[in-house]
Amino acid sequence: xxxxxxxxxxxxxxxxxxxxxxxxxxxxxxxxxxxxxxxxxxxxxxxxxxxxxxxxxxxxxxxxxxxxxxxxxxxxxxxxxxxxxxxxxxxxxxxxxxxxxxxxxxxxxxxxxxxxxxxxxxxxxxxxxxxxxxxxxxxxxxxxxxxxxxxxxxxxxxxxxxxxxxxxxxxxxxxxxxxxxxxxxxxxxxxxxxxxxxxxxxxxxxxxxxxxxxxxxxx
Amino acid sequence: xxxxxxxxxxxxxxxxxxxxxxxxxxxxxxxxxxxxxxxxxxxxxxxxxxxxxxxxxxxxxxxxxxxxxxxxxxxxxxxxxxxxxxxxxxxxxxxxxxxxxxxxxxxxxxxxxxxxxxxxxxxxxxxxxxxxxxxxxxxxxxxxxxxxxxxxxxxxxxxxxxxxxxxxxxxxxxxxxxxxxxxxxxxxxxxxxxxxxxxxxxxxxxxxxxxxxxxxxxxxxxxxxxxxxxxxxxxxxxxxxxxxxxxxxxxxxxxxxxxxxxxxxxxxxxxxxxxxxxxxxxxxxxxxxxxxxxxxxxxxxxxxxxxxxxxxxxxxxxxxxxxxxxxxxxxxxxxxxxxxxxxxxxxxxxxxxxxxxxxxxxxxxxxxxxxxxxxxxxxxxxxxxxxxxxxxxxxxxxxxxxxxxxxxxxxxxxxxxxxxxxxxxxxxxxxxxxxxxxxxxxxxxxxxxxxxxxxxxxxxxxxxxxxxxxxxxxxxxxxxxxxxxxxxxxxxxxxxxxxxxxxxxxxxxxxxxxxxxxxxxxxxxxxxxxxxxxxxxxxxxxxxxxxxxxxxxxxxxxxxxxxxxxxxxxxxxxxxxxxxxxxxxxxxxxxxxxxxxxxxxxxxxxxxxxxxxxxxxxxxxxxxxxxxxxxxxxxxxxxxxxxxxxxxxxxxxxxxxxxxxxxxxxxxxxxxxxxxxxxxxxxxxxxxxxxxxxxxxxxxx
Numbered sequence: 001x002x003x004x005x006x007x008x009x010x011x012x013x014x015x016x017x018x019x020x021x022x023x024x025x026x027x028x029x030x031x032x033x034x035x036x037x038x039x040x041x042x043x044x045x046x047x048x049x050x051x052x053x054x055x056x057x058x059x060x061x062x063x064x065x066x067x068x069x070x071x072x073x074x075x076x077x078x079x080x081x082x083x084x085x086x087x088x089x090x091x092x093x094x095x096x097x098x099x100x101x102x103x104x105x106x107x108x109x110x111x112x113x114x115x116x117x118x119x120x121x122x123x124x125x126x127x128x129x130x131x132x133x134x135x136x137x138x139x140x141x142x143x144x145x146x147x148x149x150x151x152x153x154x155x156x157x158x159x160x161x162x163x164x165x166x167x168x169x170x171x172x173x174x175x176x177x178x179x180x181x182x183x184x185x186x187x188x189x190x191x192x193x194x195x196x197x198x199x200x201x202x203x204x205x206x207x208x209x210x211x212x213x214x215x216x217x218x219x
Numbered sequence: 220x221x222x223x224x225x226x227x228x229x230x231x232x233x234x235x236x237x238x239x240x241x242x243x244x245x246x247x248x249x250x251x252x253x254x255x256x257x258x259x260x261x262x263x264x265x266x267x268x269x270x271x272x273x274x275x276x277x278x279x280x281x282x283x284x285x286x287x288x289x290x291x292x293x294x295x296x297x298x299x300x301x302x303x304x305x306x307x308x309x310x311x312x313x314x315x316x317x318x319x320x321x322x323x324x325x326x327x328x329x330x331x332x333x334x335x336x337x338x339x340x341x342x343x344x345x346x347x348x349x350x351x352x353x354x355x356x357x358x359x360x361x362x363x364x365x366x367x368x369x370x371x372x373x374x375x376x377x378x379x380x381x382x383x384x385x386x387x388x389x390x391x392x393x394x395x396x397x398x399x400x401x402x403x404x405x406x407x408x409x410x411x412x413x414x415x416x417x418x419x420x421x422x423x424x425x426x427x428x429x430x431x432x433x434x435x436x437x438x439x440x441x442x443x444x445x446x447x448x449x450x451x452x453x454x455x456x457x458x459x460x461x462x463x464x465x466x467x468x469x470x471x472x473x474x475x476x477x478x479x480x481x482x483x484x485x486x487x488x489x490x491x492x493x494x495x496x497x498x499x500x501x502x503x504x505x506x507x508x509x510x511x512x513x514x515x516x517x518x519x520x521x522x523x524x525x526x527x528x529x530x531x532x533x534x535x536x537x538x539x540x541x542x543x544x545x546x547x548x549x550x551x552x553x554x555x556x557x558x559x560x561x562x563x564x565x566x567x568x569x570x571x572x573x574x575x576x577x578x579x580x581x582x583x584x585x586x587x588x589x590x591x592x593x594x595x596x597x598x599x600x601x602x603x604x605x606x607x608x609x610x611x612x613x614x615x616x617x618x619x620x621x622x623x624x625x626x627x628x629x630x631x632x633x634x635x636x637x638x639x640x641x642x643x644x645x646x647x648x649x650x651x652x653x654x655x656x657x658x659x660x661x662x663x664x665x666x667x668x669x670x671x672x673x674x675x676x677x678x679x680x681x682x683x684x685x686x687x688x689x690x691x692x693x694x695x696x697x698x699x700x701x702x703x704x705x706x707x708x709x710x711x712x713x714x715x716x717x718x719x720x721x722x723x724x725x726x727x728x729x730x731x732x733x734x735x736x737x738x739x740x741x742x743x744x745x746x747x748x749x750x751x752x753x754x755x756x757x758x759x760x761x762x763x764x765x766x767x768x769x770x771x772x773x774x775x776x777x778x779x780x781x782x783x784x785x786x787x788x789x790x791x792x793x794x795x796x797x798x799x800x801x802x803x804x805x806x807x808x809x810x811x812x813x814x815x816x817x818x819x820x821x822x823x824x825x826x827x828x829x830x831x832x833x834x835x836x837x838x839x840x841x842x843x844x845x846x847x848x849x850x851x852x853x854x855x856x857x858x859x860x861x862x863x864x865x866x867x868x869x870x871x872x873x874x875x876x877x878x879x880x881x882x883x884x885x886x887x888x889x890x891x892x893x894x895x896x897x898x899x900x901x902x903x904x905x906x907x908x909x910x911x912x913x914x915x916x917x918x919x920x
Contacts, residue, residue, distance in 0.1 A: 078508050084611045086506035094503030096611045103611050106503035106920065109496035109871055113919055116613045135613050139498040141490075142832035143562055143914035145616030208497065 045090035052077055052088070056219055060087065062095070065202070065211040073217075099125070100189075100198025100216070102205070110208035113137040113145055120176050123154045124189055125196050127172065130154050134178055138206050152178035162190050162200050167218045169199045183207065243270060243490035245470050248364075248424045248434060248462070251276040251484050252339065252347070253285025254297050254319055257422040257436040258458040258474050260374075262366045263335045263355035265323045268292040269831065270488045271862075278482025280445055286860075288837050290829060291807075293323040296839070298860055298882065300661055301346070306448055316656060316884040318342045324352075332356035339374075342407055342858075346444070349374040350413050351420075367421040370439050371413050377441035377456055379416035390414065406848060406855045432462040434474075442477065454478030491835035496871025498920055504569045505533070507610050510580035510603075518579055520546045526638045530577040537569050538873070542590060542678070543633030551578055552586040554595060554633040560917075561834060561867045561875050563589060563906045568918035571601050588628045589906035592731045592897060593679030594739065596906045597763045598628035610919070620915045625908045627763045629733045635678070642675040650687060654694055654712070655882055665692030665716065669724075684726040704850050705888035706790060708750075708817035711781070712886060715749055718781035724749060729897060737762045739899045748894040749783060751776040751817075753791075759899035764908045766802040768900060771795070774893050776817065792817055794893055796824075800900050802909055806830050808838075810900075817891045820844035824857075824890065832913040834865035834877065842890030850889070857890035859883035 052075040053059065063071035074087040074095060084103060087095040096104030096114070101121045105111045119132035134150045157173040171190040178185055185204035192199050200215045247264045250256025253274030255264045266272060266289040276283040280303070287297040297319040306313035321337035332354040340347035353368030369375075371382070372394065384391040394415025395408055422436030438456045445451035460474035470486045513519070522528055523544055534541045538559025545552045551574060557566035567587050574585050583603045588595045605622045609615040650669040655662060667690040673683035694716035701710035727745035734740050743755040753776040761768035773795035780786035796814030803809060810826040822844025830836040841858035848855040863879025866872070904910050 078506055080507065080509070080607065080610065082611075088503065088506070092502035094506065107500060109498060109500045111498035111920065113498075113916065114611050114613045114615050137613055137616070139916045139920060141493040141497040143497075143564075143916045144832060145614075145916040147613065208495075 046088065046092050048077065049073075049075055049088055049090045049092075059217045059219060061215050061217060062089070063213045064209070065213060066209065100201060100214070102203050102212075102214075105205055105212075108205060108209050108212075110206040111139055112205055113139050120152055120154055120187075124174055124191050124198065127156075127191070127196065128154075129156055132176075134176075136206075148180060148183070150178035150180050150183075152176050159193075160190060162215075164199060164216065164218050170194070171199060178204070185211070187211075243267070243468060243488045243493060245272070245464070245468070245486060245488045248432065249274055249470065249484075249486040251278075251283060251474070251482065252297070252319065253283065253287050253299060253486070254295070254321060254337070254339075255335070257366065257424060257434045258460050258472075259438050259440055259476070260366070260420045260422055260436045260458075261321070261335070261337055261339075261351050261353050261368065262364070262424075263323075263333045263353040263368065264364075265289060265293060265295050265321060265335060266488070267490070269492050269829075270490055271837065272486060272488045274484060274486040276482060276484035278476060279480050280442075280449070280451060280476070280482070287319075288829075290837075295319075295321045296860075297321075299340075299347075300656060302661075303346075303445075303449065313346070314656075314661060315346050317347055327355070327357065338412065339372075341412070345408060345411070348372045348408065348411060349440075353420075362426045364424045365421075366423070366436075367419070369417050369419055371415060371417050372411065373440050374420065375415065375417040375439060376443055377418055377439050377453075379418040379439070382413075382415060382417050384413055384417075430464050432464070434460040434462065434472075438477070452477070452479040491831045491833070491837070491868075494833060494835075494868045494871070499867060499873055499917075500871040501873035504920065505572055505576060507572055507606060508576045510575075513579035513581070516577065516579055518577075523578075524634065524636055526636055530573065531636070533573045533577060534570060537566075537573070539566055539570055540639070541636060542639055543588075543631060543635045545633045546578075546582065549582055550584040550586060551582050552588065552598075552632045554588040554590055554631050554635075556590040559875065560873050561865055562914035562917040564911050564915045565873070565917035565920055567599055567601075567911070568920065571606055575603055575606055586632065588631055588633060591902050591906060592681065592729070593675065593677075594731045594733050595628040595631045596739075596903050597908075597911075598626050598632075599911070600624040600626075615919050616916050619918055620912060625763055625911065627736055629736045629738070640675060640677050643673070645670070645672040647671075652687075652689075652692070652694065653880060654697075654716075655880070656884060660693075660697070663692070663694050663697065665689045665694045667692070679731045681729045681731070682727075683729070685724040687722045687724055689720070689722070701888075703852055703888045705818045705820075705846060708778070708790075708792075708888045709886050709891045710888050712750070714781045715779075715783055719783040722749075722783040723785070724783070725896065727896070731897075731902070734758065739903055741897065741899050741902075743895055743897070746779065746785075747774075747776070747896070750779055751893055752779050752787060753777050755893070755895045757895075757899055759903065761800075761900065761903055761907065766804070766909060768800040768904075770798040770800070770898075770900060772798070772814075772895075772898070774895065776893050792819055796892070798900075806832065806913075812892070816842070816844055816889070817893060818846070818888045820846045820889055822846075822890060824892065828861075833868055835863075835868050836879070837862045842892075844890045846889035852887050854885040854887060857883070857887060 057075040059075050061073055072089045072091055074089045077086050077088045079085045085097045087097055093107035101117045103115045114137045116135040123130040132152045134152050137145050137147045140146045154176050157175055160171055160173045162169045162171050169192045171192050174189045176187040188202040189198055190200040202211050202213045204211050246267050247255045256262050268289050270289045272287040274285045282302045285297050285299040289295045299317045301315045303313040317340035319339045321335055323335050325334040327333035334354045336352050339349045349372030351368050351370040351374050355364050355366045357364045382391045391414050395410030418439035420439035424434045426432045436458050438458055442451050442453050455478035458476050460472045462472040464470045468487055472484050474482050531541045540556040543554035555570055560566040570587055571585055585601045587599045589597050601623050609619050647670050651666055653664040667688050669687045671685045673681055675681050697713035701707050703710045723746055725746055727743050730742045732740045737760055739759040741757045746752040755774040757772040759770040775793050778788040778790040794815050794817055796812040798812045801809045806829050808828045808830055812824040815821050824842040826840035828836055828838030839860045843856055859881050861881040863877045865877040866874045
């Protein structure tokens with residue numbers, strides 16, 4: 001499977017914005033600008049990512065809704081005792097996930113430090129509409145954790161086939177409409193009917209970043 | 220016109236580059252003075268807490284460039300540089316520096332207006348000297364705001380009446396004269412404040428839609444001096460303006476003044492609290508992996524002390540240098556120097572996870588000793604089980620902070636890893652060396668290449684140097700000769716630019732050490748700064764968990780030759796200070812330095828800074844010494860404002876350091892302090908509890 005070469009990792013794009021011109025003996029302080037001018041589009045994919053990919057770890061594609069054509073691939077690296085998974089991308093970002101639901105992001109510029117979407121997840125798994133509470137912790141501009149609470153409505157929309165590339169999943173599409181006094185957002189979840197797995201979704205991350213779209217890849 | 224824009228770019232190039240990354244919403248209308256107001260008149264409002272507002276105003280009467288800062292939720296301060304063509308005779312422009320101050324007395328409520336009191340130009344030449352109390356009420360869903368107020372000084376010069384404050388005392392009847400010569404400039408003209416005749420002013424701001432606003436005012440300023448000196452015509456007290464707010468946060472207004480003139484102004488606000496990338500864009504940390512046994516990691520206590528151990532390499536990959544390690548029972552103690560992350564909390568969080576992934580499961584307690592300039596500055600104790608429990612916990616930030624322990628690490632408990640010294644570093648960068656607000660030319664600057672190198676033969680001993688080669692600039696074009704009656708300890712600054720080419724900026728040996736618990740020491744010898752060489756010693760007392768610190772510094776300084784090479788002039792002085800530092804909380808820092816300054820004068824410096832948790836910092840200081848205001852010369856005493864913007868605030872990348880500058884209205888010889896690098900307070904505090912707590916949200920980042 002060679003789709004990784006076609007990917008446009010966006011972690012790099014963010015890094016290049018930060019490019020500062022300087023030469024130094026310190027590799028962390030090296031000549032980022034030269035990399036940029038040198039047209040180094042194709043970054044070297046992270047070795048850990050490649051190792052897990054080669055070993056057949058579960059994989060997904062994520063794209064940013066706010067930047068056209070910004071997408072990257074993740075593989076599942078580890079699952080802890082609580083069933084919380086860490087997925088890592090070829091451009092060295094990571095996602096905390098629980099059964100397809102994002103519970104943390106790292107490296108997106110306006111990250112979720114942690115999240116508690118478990119009421120919504122339970123509703124989707126059970127295949128029922130419902131009113132849920134969702135909590136999201138961001139890192140604010142002053143490097144402080146800030147917890148937001150949302151009230152959400154999970155509603156079934158329709159049955160929808162989702163083409164996962166060589167395999168079409170029969171899914172139920174759900175909306176999750178969340179709001180608090182300052183913010184509102186709408187997440188989409190395509191839940192496979194038999195397995196109750198989230199095979200595709202659009203999930204809100206933060207005010208600055210907006211939404212990301214996720215799609216699992218069949219292995 | 221070109222010169223005007225050069226000034227603007229020089230004054231604020233750093234902040235402006237910031238505004239391209241993230242501009243903030245301007246919540247209140249801004250006057251041509253760059254303060255909350257209509258056109259010429261102030262309003263009874265203040266800016267949003269923490270905002271920095273840059274304003275440029277150009278009319279045929281004057282150009283004004285203002286930097287305002289909302290110091291606290293109620294208090295703002297402004298620094299302004301104005302140019303009035305031909306004010307002092309044809310061809311003699313007036314370059315004027317002024318400070319403003321405003322305070323919100325009452326917040327707006329449903330029935331009550333907000334009320335503010337303000338001083339304009341309270342410590343400059345008095346050109347714009349005036350005081351006001353103004354009230355503003357918002358109506359019609361906040362789209363309309365109505366302001367009325369009373370002014371004194373210039374703001375009490377049109378339609379004036381005798382001072383109502385005279386009912387309290389006769390002293391309010393007459394206004395003091397203000398400075399009579401340039402050497403009196405800079406003092407607080409308290410005998411003027413709220414004295415003499417007063418007048419009423421008022422106006423309306425109407426926000427027509429999201430983008431367009433209309434303002435009209437009745438001005439109480441008669442423009443007496445401009446009328447007599449530059450032929451200004453005051454035809455009407457009514458001014459009007461039309462403003463447009465662009466999507467990028469820039470607000471532009473065109474306005475008419477007194478029925479005879481037009482002008483244009485632009486403002487931009489930025490919020491230090493809101494960088495573009497609040498959580499940074501560096502790569503993700505390594506996740507916590509399942510615990511592994513000693514055998515699975517093929518680990519032994521001996522190999523972990525090698526320079527090529529997996530642990531060493533994994534930390535090195537993060538820009539964290541492992542300097543020492545000791546495994547004792549279930550506890551691992553490591554000594555680390557964070558050469559990358561601006562937030563030490565982030566370096567601690569990454570180190571902790573790397574330790575958990577690289578040390579066998581029976582090691583459950585991690586003690587992380589932070590190192591700065593070769594000395595240990597604090598020890599943070601973390602438990603493996605807390606890391607595992609909290610990695611994705613909704614409240615992982617405060618819980619992990621609460622479960623961590625912080626203590627002094629006067630003596631490192633880790634055993635040094637062999638072969639990490641000597642260390643050698645170098646860096647080649649461009650530099651910008653500005654000189655702002657020289658009375659003849661507001662902006663001078665040199666641009667060139669800078670080479671820095673350092674060599675550390677052993678922990679705490681640093682041999683380093685910085686050299687510069689100017690490439691282009693106009694620092695050397697200053698023709699203003701020092702007229703100071705004091706020893707020329709700073710007023711020769713221009714000579715150093717004029718008589719040099721290749722420059723040795725610093726060339727020093729520094730030694731950092733820990734004399735005892737809560738104590739830090741520094742000894743520096745060599746070419747200390749551009750203008751002085753010599754020796755410097757400092758001791759600091761600062762508990763890891765405290766908000767108070769004391770320091771003492773003693774220096775012997777010899778004035779360097781103007782060519783900035785190896786020679787010295789025959790001026791030498793023993794100088795030194797006792798210092799007290801206090802962190803008031805909420806980001807407010809105070810500092811008091813008492814001692815002897817470079818010209819041999821004795822006195823004290825008071826500094827006050829607001830440092831946002833992300834490191835963005837704005838501050839002000841003044842120095843009073845036994846040099847008389849007369850002998851000091853223009854400005855009367857040393858004072859200034861300063862700011863610094865962290866690199867990661869601008870770019871989001873995990874890079875230490877920042878850009879900053881100090882702006883003095885005028886640089887004189889009184890109250891001048893030696894500029895030694897690496898004063899201990901700033902070296903030490905980043906890894907102490909208060910600063911760690913400020914950025915603890917980054918522990919899990």
